[in-house]
Amino acid sequence: MEKYAVFGTGTVGQSLAARLSETGNQVVVGTRNVDATTKRSEKDNYGNPPFSAWLASHPDVELATFEQAAIRSDIIVNCTLGLASLDALKCAGEQNLNGKILIDISNPLDFSKGFPPSLIVCNTDSLAEQIQQAFPQLRVVKTLNTMSAMVMVNPQLLAGDHTVFVSGNDTNAKVIVRKMLNSFGWANNNIIELGDITTARGTEMLLPVWVRLYGALQTPMFNFHINIAQAK
Amino acid sequence: MEKYAVFGTGTVGQSLAARLSETGNQVVVGTRNVDATTKRSEKDNYGNPPFSAWLASHPDVELATFEQAAIRSDIIVNCTLGLASLDALKCAGEQNLNGKILIDISNPLDFSKGFPPSLIVCNTDSLAEQIQQAFPQLRVVKTLNTMSAMVMVNPQLLAGDHTVFVSGNDTNAKVIVRKMLNSFGWANNNIIELGDITTARGTEMLLPVWVRLYGALQTPMFNFHINIAQAK
Numbered sequence: 001m002e003k004y005a006v007f008g009t010g011t012v013g014q015s016l017a018a019r020l021s022e023t024g025n026q027v028v029v030g031t032r033n034v035d036a037t038t039k040r041s042e043k044d045n046y047g048n049p050p051f052s053a054w055l056a057s058h059p060d061v062e063l064a065t066f067e068q069a070a071i072r073s074d075i076i077v078n079c080t081l082g083l084a085s086l087d088a089l090k091c092a093g094e095q096n097l098n099g100k101i102l103i104d105i106s107n108p109l110d111f112s113k114g115f116p117p118s119l120i121v122c123n124t125d126s127l128a129e130q131i132q133q134a135f136p137q138l139r140v141v142k143t144l145n146t147m148s149a150m151v152m153v154n155p156q157l158l159a160g161d162h163t164v165f166v167s168g169n170d171t172n173a174k175v176i177v178r179k180m181l182n183s184f185g186w187a188n189n190n191i192i193e194l195g196d197i198t199t200a201r202g203t204e205m206l207l208p209v210w211v212r213l214y215g216a217l218q219t220p221m222f223n224f225h226i227n228i229a230q231a232k
Numbered sequence: 233m234e235k236y237a238v239f240g241t242g243t244v245g246q247s248l249a250a251r252l253s254e255t256g257n258q259v260v261v262g263t264r265n266v267d268a269t270t271k272r273s274e275k276d277n278y279g280n281p282p283f284s285a286w287l288a289s290h291p292d293v294e295l296a297t298f299e300q301a302a303i304r305s306d307i308i309v310n311c312t313l314g315l316a317s318l319d320a321l322k323c324a325g326e327q328n329l330n331g332k333i334l335i336d337i338s339n340p341l342d343f344s345k346g347f348p349p350s351l352i353v354c355n356t357d358s359l360a361e362q363i364q365q366a367f368p369q370l371r372v373v374k375t376l377n378t379m380s381a382m383v384m385v386n387p388q389l390l391a392g393d394h395t396v397f398v399s400g401n402d403t404n405a406k407v408i409v410r411k412m413l414n415s416f417g418w419a420n421n422n423i424i425e426l427g428d429i430t431t432a433r434g435t436e437m438l439l440p441v442w443v444r445l446y447g448a449l450q451t452p453m454f455n456f457h458i459n460i461a462q463a464k
Binding site for chain 1: 354424433435
């Protein structure tokens with residue numbers, strides 16, 4: 001049992017919060033304005049019911065401000081939009097983040113010019129690195145950002161092997177993140193540790209082909225698998 | 233039997249030229265300066281024998297200038313370094329390229345700051361698009377750029393399924409490229425057509441994670457596979 005805060009109330013945040021609760025953890029969802037999030041009654045851009053409906057059907061999950069959610073947790077899962085991530089963490093307060101693990105699932109997608117999105121930051125920098133730099137005592141681990149929310153928390157939805165990448169500077173934090181991935185159903189042979197947090201550039205840069213694959217395949221139910229030659 | 237020009241004398245060019253020749257095609261390798269390429273006697277940066285040794289062991293393959301190679305071919309395979317690609321095509325002469333198919337395998341890798349490389353162009357543009365824009369009557373198809381040369385021409389080296397992506401504006405050109413891929417051993421179910429040439433942004437942006445995987449796995453013998461949920 002770990003104490004998790006899930007930042008973000010969209011599909012990714014809901015999926016992570018539900019699965020973390022279901023696997024026996026304490027879960028608080030963090031949002032900017034609890035009142036506004038609770039009162040929202042319209043469906044989201046994708047036709048999903050409002051967050052309050054989701055929350056009512058998940059009685060073990062609580063809703064709090066980013067700050068309160070951070071205070072009450074040991075591990076924070078960043079499921080906010082990439083554009084909003086640094087600001088959400090500032091709202092949480094650096095003193096409430098220091099020494100804790102941040103699992104960063106967000107992507108720096110820029111939809112300002114429509115679909116397909118480009119990236120706000122890439123190539124020589126990444127959102128994960130920007131977060132790590134802004135909060136040096138936060139133990140940032142980038143993972144799960146290369147697939148749809150359903151696949152993140154239920155890898156068995158796809159038959160056969162497929163891959164989840166892990167990037168981060170803190171070895172002990174990566175051990176704890178691996179346990180979370182295992183609890184979701186990720187086998188160790190499908191978890192690839194790429195190295196330090198700069199390797200998140202590579203995984204964030206998978207998004208442009210991901211969105212094109214979504215268009216070509218007409219389904220988000222796919223994932224990258226790294227097929228590695230077997231040693232003879 | 234098709235008439236191919238392979239631009240570039242490095243590992244990728246050699247692999248493509250050898251395989252295209254072996255599968256029954258006419259192959260001319262194009263280089264900037266035939267004399268200089270032939271006279272080079274030192275090993276390359278990776279310890280491979282000089283091009284002249286490779287050429288001597290492939291008597292069916294000829295060496296010519298970019299211009300002569302283009303004139304004598306219907307399909308050009310760009311295996312030059314990304315930084316040199318546009319210049320190589322200029323050397324070939326636009327009039328010798330117009331109406332022909334260019335299979336673009338190169339990547340815009342920038343090694344100027346050492347390893348791992350970043351990309352010279354990405355996100356809102358790609359090398360493939362720059363080539364298509366510079367030579368509007370060239371039928372550019374981006375493919376095979378997301379894996380090591382050995383895997384490109386011999387997909388059976390990896391057990392199980394793995395993916396090759398295809399991007400391009402010209403439908404008929406993509407049909408011909410698919411036939412070439414089939415002749416190398418690529419099954420149709422492992423060929424994913426992403427769409428027009430702008431989708432090459434996505435596949436070129438796979439390189440940053442590819443180079444990190446190379447570091448983490450300590451072998452270039454791997455490839456991306458897109459694992460897609462089976463329809464129920």
